[in-house]
Amino acid sequence: MVQKQTLNLFRKAAGVVAPPPKLTVSQWADSHRVLSKESSAEPGKWNTDRAPYQREIMDSISDPDTDEIVVMSSAQVGKSELINNIIGYYIDYDPSPMLLMQPTLEMAEAYSKDRIAPMIRDTPTLTKKVNSPKAKDGNxxxxxxxFAGGHLTLVGANSPASLASRPVRIVLADEVDRFPSSAGTEGDPLSLAQKRTKTFWNYKWITVSTPTIKGASRIEMEYEESTKEQWSVSCPSCGKLQPYSWPQIRFDSVAMECVHCKEQHAEVEWKSRPGEWIARNPEATKRGFHLNALASPWEKWSRIIEEFKSAKRKGTENLKTWVNTTLGESWEDKTNDQDHEKLISRRIRYNCDVPKEALVLTAGVDVQDDRLEVEVVGWAINDVSYGINYKIFYGDPGQNAVWNQVDAFLINDFIRNDGVTLNISAVxxxxxxxxxxxxxxxxxxxEHRRIFAIKGKGGAGIAYINKPNKVGRQSVHLFTIGVNEGKDIIYSRLKNEFEDKPGYCYFPVEKEKGYDEAYFVGLTAERKVTRFVGSAPKIDWVKRSSNIRNEPLDLRNYALAAFRILNPDMRYLAENQLTGNVFNQRVKRKKKRRKGVLSKGV
Structure with missing residues (x-):
């Protein structure tokens, strides 16, 4: 009896000192991870079998022979939860110093609040190891x-100070295609972060993103240097493995055709089949995985098909977004050049100031040393635009005379061919x-007439319209405009040659309106090029020739920005037979109220 009790005590003691069982990331997630209501459509216990393609990606992190992992994917395949599982694994099972990079500091803060905090709260094994933010120790x-044995630090790729501090073992870089080309003046943010792992022999670099533009996509370049693996499933008829491929999708039957036996099978049949990752570059040391939304259990093929049709109808901008976020592929512009002669040949005769389809007028003003240039643009449903008037006012911008001329022009009435009078709603x-x-x-x-000062800012990843700041002794509202995005939009619309498609651009043939050959040469004066700053690609818009003036392109950009700032409900205006003048009427009413002309109830 004593001998038996001694044996039991020995077993208990051995259990206390024995190392924990070896777990992969997916095994840890299946055992411990709980999905939160705030961040998941399917809250509750994690189950890797729900999306089996995730298993090998997570388990590659646990492979001691793999240092770098790349995931190039569409949206809605669970890539954020992959990151969260990796973080949870290293907090609970293999404590290490970690760095999670987001494109900006604001995005890092949002990720911490919306993703990390709920995961720690709802996953018991993490709750025990990471103190509450309200704890007195301030950790x-x-x-x-x-946490014991490590820490998780979240940073923005735009913040050089946060990338140059303590060493880390694990670097997770999320949405790297939205990273700036340089963190301040310090250089490529991804390279800066990776240098922090040098003191660890067992470091890991995990890079994740939806791709953007071919030739300038960080994630695509990383993926091309990797094993280039694709999630492949076996055909229900012939059993041969193949990746989910958009060209094989058949719209009429909502099925995928096998590339080998040509049999078609429905979505549920394909997704119930076993799958595996197949490498196209197996000799590479860097593991790379590519996923598109066709594999996702949270996306229906019928909806993907409808979204594709809708994006195609709406034009190049929407189709580009669809390719990036649904297929997980980079977008390749077939040409960066615009043919100004084609645009000239498309001009039509208005026989009026403004065609009746235009509901809103905006304008852009460019300031040169000896003149002010102005373009007025009319806007219709589906982002259709009408060039209304392009004028040049010569004079010294340091004097009032030329500004007075521009002011008088901007106050002008513009008559539609149905007799309706339009005014400029934003500048x-x-x-x-x-x-x-x-x-x-x-x-x-x-400013009460919505005439705004702007400052253009080039570079990738800069939002087109940003919240204004008050600047100068005048305390004027200044909008920062991401001019590269504006040029992308304009050029994609100029390529549209079909009047029944969204974004079509009309131009008048009447000589007095200012749309001569010089205007179209200026409108198409630039092209997009990719340059490399160190190892990081940088997209720039440059003139096709130093002798060409590009003011028409800039002015169309500013007029588009004014329209985006105004943000009118075009459907409402069209359905109620209204125009952008309703905005101007509101301004007049406010002025009259201040003078006591109108009661508050009017």
Missing amino acids: NTLLQKK CIDSGGHYTNEVYDFCKAR
Whole structure:
């Protein structure tokens, strides 16, 4: 009896000192991970079998012979949860210092609140190891989670200071195609972060993103240097493995045709078949995985087909987004050049100031050393645009005379061919030249007419319209405009040659409206090129020739920005037979109320 009790005690003691069982990331997730209501459509216990393609991706992290993992994917395949499982694994099972990079500091903060905090709260084994942010020791903050044996630090790729501090073993870089080309003046943010792993022999680099533009996509370049693996499933008829392929999808039957036996099978048949990752470059040391939404259990093929049709109808911008976020593939522009002669040949005769389809007018103003240039653009349903008037006002922008001429022009009435009078509803004026204060003065006195100062900012990843800041002694509202995105939009619309498609651009043939050959040469003056800053690609818009003036392109960009800032409900205006003048009427009413002309109830 004593001997038996001694044996039991020995077993218990051995159980206490024995190392934990070896777990892969997927095994850890299946045992411990709980999905939160805030971040999952299917909250509750994690189950890798729900999306079996995730297993090998997660388990490659646990492979001691694999240092770098690349995931190039569409949206809606669970890539954020893959990142979260990796983080949970290293907090609970293999404590290590970790760095999670997001494109911006704001995105890092949002990820911490929306993804990391709920996961720690709802996964019991993590709750025990990471203190509450309210704890008195202060170890757990929004951007740093400390635990025994390590920490998780969240940073923005745009913040050089956060990329140059303590060493880390695990680097997770999320949405790298949205990273800036340089963190301040320090260089490529991904390279800066990777340097922090040098002191660890067992480091891991995990890079994840939806791709963007071919030739400038970080994730695509990383993937091309990897094993280039595709999730492949066996055909229900012949059993041969093949990846989910968009060209094999048949719209009428909502089925995928086998590339080998040509049999067609429905979505449920394919997704119930066994699958495996097949490498196209197996000799590479870097593991690389590509996924598209056709494999996702959360996406229906019928909906993907409808979204494709809708994107194709809406034009190049929407189709580009669909290719990136649904197929997980980079977008390749067939040509960056615009043919100005084709645009000239498309001009039509208005026989009026403004065609009746236009509901809203906006304008852009460009400031040069000896003149001010202005374009008025009319906007219709489905982003259809009409060039209304292009004028040049010669004079010194440092003097009032030329500004007075522009002001008188912007106040003009424009008559539609159905007799309706339109006014300009919003204006953007470039303040980035030599006459910044003059622009600020002009705009400050006219902000009630939505005449705004703007400053263009080039570079990838910069939002087209940003919240304004108050600047200068005038305390004027200044909008920063991501001009590269605006040029992308304009060029994609100029390529549209079909009047019944969204985004079509009309131009008048009447000589007095200013749309001569020089205008179209200027409108098509630039092209997009990819350059490399160190190892990072950088997309720039450059002139096709130093002798060409590009003011028409800039002005169309500013007029488009004014339309986006105004943000009118075009459907409502069309259905109620209204125009953009309703905005101007509201301004007049507000002025009259201040004078006591109208009661508050009017």
